Each structure stands twice: as C-alpha cells, then as structure tokens.
Amino acid sequence: MGVRLVVIDDHRLLAEALASALKLRGHRVLAAASPAAGAADLVLSRSPEVCLIGTSSPADPGVFETVSRVKRERPAVAVVVLGPVPCPRGIAAAFAAGASGYVRQDERIEGVERAMVKARAGEVAVSPQLLQSAFAELLNPVEEPDDEGSRLLQMLTPREIEVLMRVAEGEDTRLIAAGMSIAPSTARTHVQRVLMKLGVGSRLEAAALAARTGLLDRVTAGSFPSGGSAS
Structure with a gap:
C-alpha cells in the first residue's frame, strides 16, 4: 500500500524529482516544495502520513524548525530526513527535533522507500551503520577536509561551472546554447x-550533486565569467 507523503528539499528541482520517482512506485505525493516560511503550514494542511525533508546543511541552526512544529502539532506525521553523511551533529539535531528517520542523501530510491514505510509504522528508520559512523565521528573527531563544493569548483572550468548551473536550473541543450551564445553541439559537448x-550519468544526478554539495548556493550570478575558458 502506497504512502501518503509530502516531499520538501532545499532545492525544488530535487523535491520534484524525488516526488516523481515515488509516484512511479505507487506512492501518493500530496505536495513537493522547497522550504520556506510556509513549509510547516504546507505539511500541516495536507496531513500526510510521512514527510520527507531533504537538506544539504542539517547542522545549521534552525534547519529543523519545520520538523519541530510538525511533530508538535501533528504528532502522527512521521518525518524522515535525507541529509549528508557523515554529519553527526546533523543526525543528532534531526532526531532531537522529532524526526523518525535519517537517510543518507545518496541512498537509492528503494532505501528511501523502506525508511518511509518503517517510519509510518512507528519504527526508527536509520541504519545501524549510519549510527555507528556518526557516533565514531562524534567520539573521534577528525580535521575537516576541503569541502566537496570547493573540490568541484577546482575541477571545472568557468564555462563548465556555468553549464552546470544552467543544468541545475533545468535548462535543456537549446536553452543552454542560447543563454551562452554557443552552438547546440558545443553546449552538448560541455x-x-x-x-x-x-x-x-545524467543531468539530474549532476544537478543533485551540485545542490547537495552547496555549489548552487556558493556560485551566484556574476561570480564566474560566462565567457570563461571553454577547455
């Protein structure tokens, strides 16, 4: 039996992509949105069985205010967070706010589905391995390496960064070519x-990676030259 749910993510494109995938698997998606002042109101008005909340920064202060309010006003709604790993403080904050589960953001759709079903049944939806890794990092903190967003910026040329940003905005090859004043074949190559x-392997995966690593927030309009190196 399908789950009635609301999907929320830092980036609307990802919320809609996840919602579409779950609809195809027989679940009833009542709404898909990016978080805003009305995110909690949206969940409360739809009264889903499960609310999926994706975030790229679970350790930030206040990020789980929606979870707290939903659990306070609709305790029957199970909340499952999709977030980065390892992020022990984020995992702890999610459960402290009332979440029923935490799933790593790169989990396959089957894993997300299992977590939803477990949370709806009143069970805690988090893998033992995830808890072990979180506890291990809390007990033995290591120096943070350069973040993934910085690594991606160093890998790509300015022109490729612009292409990635346009892909993340949902532009197809024709729009990318027109926006960058290049031939469609050149845009396709980029x-x-x-x-x-x-x-x-796909544009959707590229958009998801850019969003999850914070690259979309890091790179804003005008922060890279649209006529940069094409190499």
Missing part, C-alpha cells in the same frame, strides 16, 4: 564533459 568530470 554538458557531457561536466557529467564525465563529476562522475555522474
């Missing part, structure tokens, strides 16, 4: 080069 460098 897109393929970006996918190859990022090690992903």
Whole structure:
C-alpha cells in the first residue's frame, strides 16, 4: 500500500524529482516544495502520513524548525530526513527535533522507500551503520577536509561551472546554447564533459550533486565569467 507523503528539499528541482520517482512506485505525493516560511503550514494542511525533508546543511541552526512544529502539532506525521553523511551533529539535531528517520542523501530510491514505510509504522528508520559512523565521528573527531563544493569548483572550468548551473536550473541543450551564445553541439559537448568530470550519468544526478554539495548556493550570478575558458 502506497504512502501518503509530502516531499520538501532545499532545492525544488530535487523535491520534484524525488516526488516523481515515488509516484512511479505507487506512492501518493500530496505536495513537493522547497522550504520556506510556509513549509510547516504546507505539511500541516495536507496531513500526510510521512514527510520527507531533504537538506544539504542539517547542522545549521534552525534547519529543523519545520520538523519541530510538525511533530508538535501533528504528532502522527512521521518525518524522515535525507541529509549528508557523515554529519553527526546533523543526525543528532534531526532526531532531537522529532524526526523518525535519517537517510543518507545518496541512498537509492528503494532505501528511501523502506525508511518511509518503517517510519509510518512507528519504527526508527536509520541504519545501524549510519549510527555507528556518526557516533565514531562524534567520539573521534577528525580535521575537516576541503569541502566537496570547493573540490568541484577546482575541477571545472568557468564555462563548465556555468553549464552546470544552467543544468541545475533545468535548462535543456537549446536553452543552454542560447543563454551562452554557443552552438547546440558545443553546449552538448560541455554538458557531457561536466557529467564525465563529476562522475555522474545524467543531468539530474549532476544537478543533485551540485545542490547537495552547496555549489548552487556558493556560485551566484556574476561570480564566474560566462565567457570563461571553454577547455
């Protein structure tokens, strides 16, 4: 039996992509949105069985205010967080706010589905391995390496970063070419080069990676030259 749910993510594109995938698997998605002042109101008005909340920064102060309010006003709604790993403080904050589960953001759709079903049944939806890794990092903190967003910026040329940003905005090859004043064939080549460098197989995966690593927030309009190196 399908789950009635609301999907929320830092980036609307990802919320809608996840919602579409779950609809295809027989679940009833009541709404898909990016968080805003009305995110909690949206969940409360729809009264789903499960609310999926995706975030790229679970350790930030106040990020789980929606979870707290939903659990306070609709205790029957199970909340499952999709977030980065390892992030022990984020995992702790999610459960402290009332979440029923925490799933790593790169989990396969089957894993997300299992977590939803467990949370709806009143069970805690988090893998033992995830808890072990979180506890291990809390007990033995290590120096933070350069973040993934910085690594991606160093891998890509300015032109490729612009292409990635346009892909993340949902632009197709024709729009990318028009926006960058290049031929469609050149735009297609740039897109393929970006996918190859990022090690992903589709535009959706590239957009998801950019969003989850904070690259979309880091790179704003005008922060890279649109006429940068095409190499």
